[in-house]
Amino acid sequence: MQKYRNSKVARLISLTTCCLFTLLNQCGKKDTKAGSETTTIQVKGSDTMVNVAQAWAEEYSVVDKNVEVEVSGGGSGVGIAALVKGTIDIANASRNIKSDEATIAKKNTGKEPKEFIVGYDALAVYVHKDNPLNEISLDQLKQIYAEDGSVSRWSDLGITIPGTSSNEIVRISRQSSSGTYEFFREHVLGNKDFKLGSRDMNGSKEVVELVGATKTAIGYSGMGYATENVKMLNIKTDHGAFAPTVENAQTKVYPLARSLLLYTLGEPEGAVKKYIDWIMSAQGQEIEKENGYVPLSEVASAN
């Protein structure tokens, strides 16, 4: 008898909890309807762009309260790999998508990746602020970084660095998942391989930090990451030496200027399309400029 009653009580309790949960659920549903649904846009990729991508996401949460943009870095390769698998909405990239990556995307998801140029960046070559060197040519950079390059000491460039007895050039590079790494390999090394033994950093910021802490170092990173401990070198070309500046990047006289790209799977729709349109608008481009990148020239001139 006792047992029977117990089970009845248990059943009653479970029934009420069931009802309660359903009620709560209903309430929850009503709530989201009242505030209209929030959409989440997943963005991943380039470490060069992660600062500006986060700034965009933050600002956009004010513009459209119903859209939440989640940004993560990892490198252009990581972003494109995730896009190809179909796990994110937008991939940030500081290099173009490769044809085999596009084929895999088509195979996996049935959609072609679509490219948007959202701005430009000048890839700056950094040295320590005490380094007397002011300009460098692409060929010298190649001799320093490429596999069979001949330059390994600062004296090879006719430079002595004050305050240190060391003469060896400490090469600072990026991990191979980075779009910056691939851009540098393509445009400076002519697709040759890097000399082994460079310190390969995880992010754009780490490169600049290590250069700032090391008197004999040289490194490359986006120009938005400059600090007071480092110096950006002018790049020597046939037409003169050019500093990595907004104007020089827009006019493309600076030889290491590159496009900042967004990729989506197929034509973007709904919230994603609105977000990308907003990035291309005057407001989005202004944020890009504030973060040390180069906005699209037509928008900048319209301002």
Added chain:
Amino acid sequence: MSSNLTESTLTLPDAIPKRVKRVGRPRWAIIGEQALELLIRISGISAIVFVLAIFFFVFKEALPVLYSHNFSIKEFLFSTQWYPTSVSNVRYGTFALLVGSVTVTLLSMAIAVPFGLGAAIYISEFCGPRQKETLKIIIELLAAIPSVVWGFIGLTVISKLITTITGTAVGVNLLNGSIILALMSVPIIVSIGEDALKAVPDSFREAGMAMGTTRWQLILRVLLPAAKNGLLAAVLLGVGRAVGETMAVLMATGHSVKIPHGVFDSVRTLTANIAAELGEAAAGSPHYRVLFLTGILLFVITFIVNLTADFVIRGIKRK
């Protein structure tokens, strides 16, 4: 008692089964117990299943590359050329990474073993009960610091210390990684080493003191030999932690493919290399498979470490 029982069985043969049913445990209890037993058995066996499943998965992902025409196992093991994403000439040589892993581990153990065992001896034999409690709590706290925080300390604090003290150019190097790994494995060595010393019966200590030994003689001649097995286990667990650690060494060693010529050279370890590159390697590509093969290489290394430890301990036991 027994005579009573036999009497009842004799007089009431039919009543017995009924009684057993009513007085004995209810059916749900028996089923529940059996279910619980099954559950425990499954969790016991699950460890084996998981290990086998991991082995199977890693091998399955790695094996196809062994048959591909542009891969040679000789290059993989003995070449220092690691160019997995090269445009013109892809090379997968992990020798420099292997040397990186081994040197970082050895140097970190050279730092951690004296400190760890020293601390274990101090805590177990020299300090008073109150100090012992405080020290143990703090050392356990040391073990609870996440590895990425250690890496952060290596990148900022220790790197700066190394450059200012030694005047070397770059602070993220072999020495830095080893110091961080040593700091991470010391807590393990201390707590397991201390347990091993505590397990030595007090009668050993009493006998030693009765013979008129000094404290040092007692530790060196009596306690350390008696606790040898446990202390070795402590050191080997420390080695295991050092070989397998990823995030901290990724941040502190400088991540540079190079055979080190001194403690101030940067290195890259097998684990850090997998962590840094697996994210971008397209699933199924040769680069992806070679990274899994490096995983197998790590498996083999830890397997050899464990096996030698086993043999050494057995050898000691036989003596």
